[in-house]
Amino acid sequence: YVQMLIDPVDRIVSILDEIQLGAASLARLLGVAQVPDDREVSGREPVGEQIAADDVRFSYVEGRDVLHGVDLTVGVGERIAMVGPSGAGKSTLGRLLAGIHPPRTGAVTVGGVGLTELPLDDLRGHVALVTQEHHVFVGSVRENLVLARPGSTDDDVRGALDAVDALDWVDALPEGLDTEVGSGGRAVTAAQAQQIALARLVLADPHTLVLDEATSLIDPRAARHLERSLAAVLEGRTVIAIAHRLFSAHDADRVAVVEDGRIAELGSHDELVAAGGSYAALWDSWHGRG
Ligand code: ATP
Numbered sequence: 001y002v003q004m005l006i007d008p009v010d011r012i013v014s015i016l017d018e019i020q021l022g023a024a025s026l027a028r029l030l031g032v033a034q035v036p037d038d039r040e041v042s043g044r045e046p047v048g049e050q051i052a053a054d055d056v057r058f059s060y061v062e063g064r065d066v067l068h069g070v071d072l073t074v075g076v077g078e079r080i081a082m083v084g085p086s087g088a089g090k091s092t093l094g095r096l097l098a099g100i101h102p103p104r105t106g107a108v109t110v111g112g113v114g115l116t117e118l119p120l121d122d123l124r125g126h127v128a129l130v131t132q133e134h135h136v137f138v139g140s141v142r143e144n145l146v147l148a149r150p151g152s153t154d155d156d157v158r159g160a161l162d163a164v165d166a167l168d169w170v171d172a173l174p175e176g177l178d179t180e181v182g183s184g185g186r187a188v189t190a191a192q193a194q195q196i197a198l199a200r201l202v203l204a205d206p207h208t209l210v211l212d213e214a215t216s217l218i219d220p221r222a223a224r225h226l227e228r229s230l231a232a233v234l235e236g237r238t239v240i241a242i243a244h245r246l247f248s249a250h251d252a253d254r255v256a257v258v259e260d261g262r263i264a265e266l267g268s269h270d271e272l273v274a275a276g277g278s279y280a281a282l283w284d285s286w287h288g289r290g
Pocket of ligand 1: 060061066084085086087088089090091092093244
């Protein structure tokens with residue numbers, strides 16, 4: 001009896017640990033802010049899905065702004081690439097556009113409503129952040145996905161897995177959707193963990209994705225496979241991609257060059273190359289190396 005009691009308790013404790021550790025990551029993944037102090041749900045409904053930053057300033061440390069008044073309006077369905085030197089503020093701006101941090105002053109809005117005015121559950125249907133951190137939680141594959149949308153049916157879950165090309169290997173697991181993953185559960189590869197995270201996004205179904213592309217720790221073959229999964233997730237959505245690698249930028253509708261916490265240049269790849277500014281210089285030097 002004692003053993004029967006202790007085991008589940010141990011397990012619950014370890015799951016709680018994981019969930020607490022994971023909550024911040026999950027919030028980030030789903031583009032949900034961690035209930036910032038100044039969140040004031042207004043009840044206003046966004047009209048449309050246009051994301052806009054209006055004179056956004058932000059600091060991590062009081063008195064030291066890292067964003068110095070950013071204005072940016074992202075068209076619905078548009079693909080914007082953010083480029084710029086390390087430390088310029090790209091990831092910070094991305095997190096603000098996804099509602100992870102509230103601006104110190106100014107506003108980030110979706111359909112005219114401040115992201116901080118929206119209930120957290122609504123926010124995740126509008127905009128989410130995608131990073132390469134692995135977000136697999138202790139629990140079954142199914143549980144890992146339905147976190148994004150409680151009440152999802154097995155058909156929804158299987159559809160999401162199929163969309164990211166993960167259904168075959170999940171079906172091949174000993175217990176399919178019921179297979180336990182996460183620490184203590186079955187080991188999944190880094191690429192499979194990413195696919196679980198991407199399938200979770202498909203279920204959350206946000207209109208806009210902020211993609212913070214990081215250097216990949218995944219082997220090249222898995223990376224190519226994942227790129228297909230990611231492309232399926234991006235399809236049909238507005239995408240703001242932080243391009244740490246420049247080559248992602250020239251496919252975008254517009255490129256925003258972030259320098260010293262400001263948008264220094266904004267336009268299509270061709271426009272910015274023709275303008276001969278810092279993007280043109282970046283492009284030249286990258287191309288030259290290529
Ligand atoms: P990179 O291309 O190197 O990722 P970035 O353009 O994305 O750079 P950010 O990561 O947004 O730049 O950083 C902008 C500034 O904010 C930098 O000076 C950085 O040191 C600072 N910063 C970023 N994250 C934090 C944090 N969590 N706490 C304090 N300062 C931070």
